[in-house]
Amino acid sequence: NAGVMQNPRHLVRRRGQEARLRCSPMKGHSHVYWYRQLPEEGLKFMVYLQKENIIDESGMPKERFSAEFPKEGPSILRIQQVVRGDSAAYFCASSPLAAPTNTGELFFGEGSRLTVL
Amino acid sequence: AQTVTQSQPEMSVQEAETVTLSCTYDTSENNYYLFWYKQPPSRQMILVIRQEAYKQQNATENRFSVNFQKAAKSFSLKISDSQLGDTAMYFCAFMKRPPTYNNDMRFGAGTRLTVKP
Numbered sequence: 001n002a003g004v005m006q007n008p009r010h011l012v013r014r015r016g017q018e019a020r021l022r023c024s025p026m027k028g029h030s031h032v033y034w035y036r037q038l039p040e041e042g043l044k045f046m047v048y049l050q051k052e053n054i055i056d057e058s059g060m061p062k063e064r065f066s067a068e069f070p071k072e073g074p075s076i077l078r079i080q081q082v083v084r085g086d087s088a089a090y091f092c093a094s095s096p097l098a099a100p101t102n103t104g105e106l107f108f109g110e111g112s113r114l115t116v117l
Numbered sequence: 118a119q120t121v122t123q124s125q126p127e128m129s130v131q132e133a134e135t136v137t138l139s140c141t142y143d144t145s146e147n148n149y150y151l152f153w154y155k156q157p158p159s160r161q162m163i164l165v166i167r168q169e170a171y172k173q174q175n176a177t178e179n180r181f182s183v184n185f186q187k188a189a190k191s192f193s194l195k196i197s198d199s200q201l202g203d204t205a206m207y208f209c210a211f212m213k214r215p216p217t218y219n220n221d222m223r224f225g226a227g228t229r230l231t232v233k234p
Contacts, residue, residue, distance in 0.1 A: 033221075033222070040227075041226055041227070042121075042208050042224035042226045042227050043222075043224045044224070045221050045222065045223065048221060056221060058221075059221075089160060091162065093162075093222075105164055105167060106222055108161065108163075110159070110160060110161050111160050111161075111162075
């Protein structure tokens with residue numbers, strides 16, 4: 001039973017390029033969350049998605065960042081025109097159906113580390 | 118808004134001894150979950166222990182236990198018989214409980230624990 005799969009594990013981009021991070025949730029999970037972790041800091045919520053819907057994007061920067069979770073395929077976090085400040089670890093998490101069956105636990109992937117040169 | 122505070126950036130403990138990591142949080146909610154996650158050097162986020170706020174009994178998982186003080190909004194983690202493999206960053210996290218939640222898990226800044234041989 002594969003866990004949450006993220007790729008790539010490491011991504012290097014030059015300023016101005018685009019970064020695409022992928023996340024496949026655990027089997028049977030229809031809720032996906034993206035978090036960003038800056039060095040020596042905790043995880044900061046970015047966006048919460050269900051299939052084909054963005055439920056909460058209150059943590060997403062208003063510009064250059066977007067996320068999707070299509071009907072088929074992985075969830076994608078896209079960062080356009082990257083800047084050095086985007087360098088961070090980006091974690092994806094998934095959970096099964098929402099209330100009343102949800103126990104509250106999120107299952108995390110191993111993260112994708114983005115380095116912007 | 119919910120905030121989670123971990124006031125100990127770093128801690129160390131001798132192998133086989135006991136250590137307590139502190140966490141306080143601020144919320145106006147009555148129903149919520151609290152979590153401790155462990156992030157070893159591999160960066161994988163691993164759930165250590167979970168507490169539901171409506172349960173008065175403190176959660177326990179083998180060598181890990183919590184001291185949950187709801188009125189004081191305190192949620193400390195006690196690690197007994199510390200092992201070298203416990204060396205990691207530890208994050209305290211908060212999530213509203215269904216039905217008034219959106220799966221937005223809020224994390225503290227983390228405590229770096231080092232277990233010394």
